[in-house]
Amino acid sequence: MSWIAILFLFLGVVFGIIGNLGVLILPDVYTRLQASSTASTTSVFSALIACMIVAGWSPMTGKIAVIALFFFVSSPISAHIIARYAWHREIVPWRRSFAERQVLREESDDD
Amino acid sequence: MMPSMETILGWAIWFFAGSILVSLVRVVIGPTTADRMTGLNMVSAQILALLVLIGVRAGRANYLDVALVYDIFGFIGILAMARYFGKEHM
Numbered sequence: 001m002s003w004i005a006i007l008f009l010f011l012g013v014v015f016g017i018i019g020n021l022g023v024l025i026l027p028d029v030y031t032r033l034q035a036s037s038t039a040s041t042t043s044v045f046s047a048l049i050a051c052m053i054v055a056g057w058s059p060m061t062g063k064i065a066v067i068a069l070f071f072f073v074s075s076p077i078s079a080h081i082i083a084r085y086a087w088h089r090e091i092v093p094w095r096r097s098f099a100e101r102q103v104l105r106e107e108s109d110d111d
Numbered sequence: 112m113m114p115s116m117e118t119i120l121g122w123a124i125w126f127f128a129g130s131i132l133v134s135l136v137r138v139v140i141g142p143t144t145a146d147r148m149t150g151l152n153m154v155s156a157q158i159l160a161l162l163v164l165i166g167v168r169a170g171r172a173n174y175l176d177v178a179l180v181y182d183i184f185g186f187i188g189i190l191a192m193a194r195y196f197g198k199e200h201m
Contacts, residue, residue: 005116006119009119009120009123012123012160016126016127016157017130020130020133020134023137023149023150023153024133029143029146033145036150036152036153037152040153040156040157043156043160044159044160047127047160047164050123051163051164051167054116054167055167060166060167063179064163064167067163067175067179067182070179070183071159071182074182074185075152077186078185078186078190079152081189081190081193082145082148082149082189082193085144085145085193085197086143086145088197089143089198091143
């Protein structure tokens, strides 16, 4: 039983590292939002499942289940709110072809 | 020799504490407001996991109430920030 909990904690650690790397490295609001929302959701869920396994069959398991249910609802909604905010502020999504086209256009304007 | 479950939960708590610090870098250096809100979302999610881990390690059910209320207030905070910085109030 405890091996399953250790496995889920390890999964949480791995997903947390991936999410932090994505938030630090990726170039744009939307890509960072994707990395942060997916990776942090899976990381926190793995930690919560491990906590439920460790706590066993007790009232703590029910409380952790309520927390997991609320987090399962609220985390995608807050990610959607941030993406909608960025879209309404007219932040242009990052594209490599778009950036290269801007550079080419500026160079052709200089000529 | 396998370490006890309490020790492993302690390692996970330390990992999440360091991970929160790394996530705070994006809150500090984010170029736009949406970047900072992304970082805050991640920080609040990881603090939720940290509080639940601390509560399970201590074996107290009271700490989980704190985690639930923290989650609710993190969600409402993101909602209020998106509303306040939005176009309607400019």
